[in-house]
Amino acid sequence: MPFPVTRTIAPKPIPSDVGNTFGAYFTDHMFVMDYTEGRGWHNHRIGPFGPIPVHPSCSAIQYGQSIFDGYKAYRCDDGIIRLFRPKAHLERINRSTARLCMPAIEPDTVLDAMVQLVGLDRDWVPHQPGKALYVRETMIGTEGFMAVRPAKTYTFMIFLSPVGNYYAEGADPVKILVSDKHVRAARGGIGAAKAAANYSASLLATEEAKALGHTQVLWLDSVERRYLEEVGTMNVMLKVGDEIVTPPLTDSILPGVTRLTALHLLREWGLKVSERQIAIDDVLAGIEDESIEEIWGLGTAAVVSPIGELTYRGRSRVVGGGKIGPTTAKLYDAITKLHTQAGNDPYGWRVDVL
Structure with missing residues (x-):
């Protein structure tokens, strides 16, 4: 149904290129x-x-x-x-x-x-x-x-x-600080809702991470401070050997639509995908023995963001040589293609603006 429209009498100039800004401009x-x-x-x-x-x-x-x-x-x-x-x-x-x-x-x-x-x-x-x-x-x-x-x-x-781009690095790998001091959301709370309060709860840890030269924070669970939950404002995935692992959804993890999209594509490609808990100690050990080759975040703003380095309790580990991995790159390319390809997408996910 069409809604009543009052047009602006002072239209703003439309930027020719928004560059790497995010939320710097608003339409009329x-x-x-x-x-x-x-x-x-x-x-x-x-x-x-x-x-x-x-x-x-x-x-x-x-x-x-x-x-x-x-x-x-x-x-x-x-x-x-x-x-x-x-x-x-x-x-x-x-x-x-x-x-x-x-x-x-x-x-x-x-x-x-x-x-x-x-x-x-x-x-x-x-x-x-x-x-x-x-x-x-x-x-x-x-x-x-x-x-x-x-x-x-x-x-x-x-x-x-x-x-x-949401991050200045664009699709390049980012540096992430693992926090066992702060949590994004607690079990039984509102972490699965896209509530403003969850984002204010994340600000202090994020600012501390940036002050140390990191892009964002890897959040651990609020009970044991042991299991991976989210990274920054995104869901997180890892390639562990021949398996793709992502934390299972709980009431302290936001159910991301990009996560949902990625899970569909990964399974369609025939990859082994598990939604299970993974402990930070196992992640660090996997980076060191190279059984964990790739880690990436997924969200609407950044789409797919490769993680090139994790720092935990003062020690840094480089993931996959600090470069974007093949699964991460394939996922990024596939999702961004779905965003902009001509014609109807095969999943019926898009809505035309006529």
Whole structure:
């Protein structure tokens, strides 16, 4: 369904190349809808991108009722703009709403809004290879009150940002610090939701890692500080001999859509894939005896990010000679091809913006 549109009267210049920026530019328009208990979602509209008013005591500010999700739109080889796996992201955002006692969105309605919004700001979709239009969905509790309880009113937004590489290294291997001091999320908590609080919890360890010359943090489990969980804001995979290993999903690990895509492709290629726990001591031993040849992160922003070095308790180990491995490279090439190839993809994952 088409939603009412108020066009901006002050369009911004569209950058000719966003370079390696991520979130430095925002398009001219955004989609907004409101929720009121007893009324449901209403007042769907597209208008100029910009600030929204919020109550100082709203639950998003006071109690962290704030979630988001994001994926990308690509300018494909045949000139058509396509959204990559938006339905999987919509399913995930409703899992996040359930965990934080927020109202579910109606997936078909929001998908229609995404297509209309990206179509309106289609000139912002980058033309350069490796660049995309990031689609960010956000929901916040907006009711002003002081009791600790779920809000009764919410605002849901979609806004757009043309982006380059998430990491300055691009597809080159990154240096990672293993943290056994801080954790990203605890068992029984909200780690499987894409909640704003999970990202604020990660900031201190990330800043400490960067101060030591690392790109990101490898997170261990919150109970034993022993088993791999995530790397930075991504899921993690390893090639152990002839086996691909990734930690099993728990309530402290975000179920990544890129992870889901990679698992499908790896199994389709006939590789042995296991979703099982792997201890950091076993990882380090495997790097040293070269049974672990490749480690990589997977996420919407960076797609596939090879890990070239791990540092744990002051000692660094180089993974696979510090170079991108063949499985990592093949996976990166396959997923990025799915993003931009002409015609329909074989899995029905993409949605055209007409």
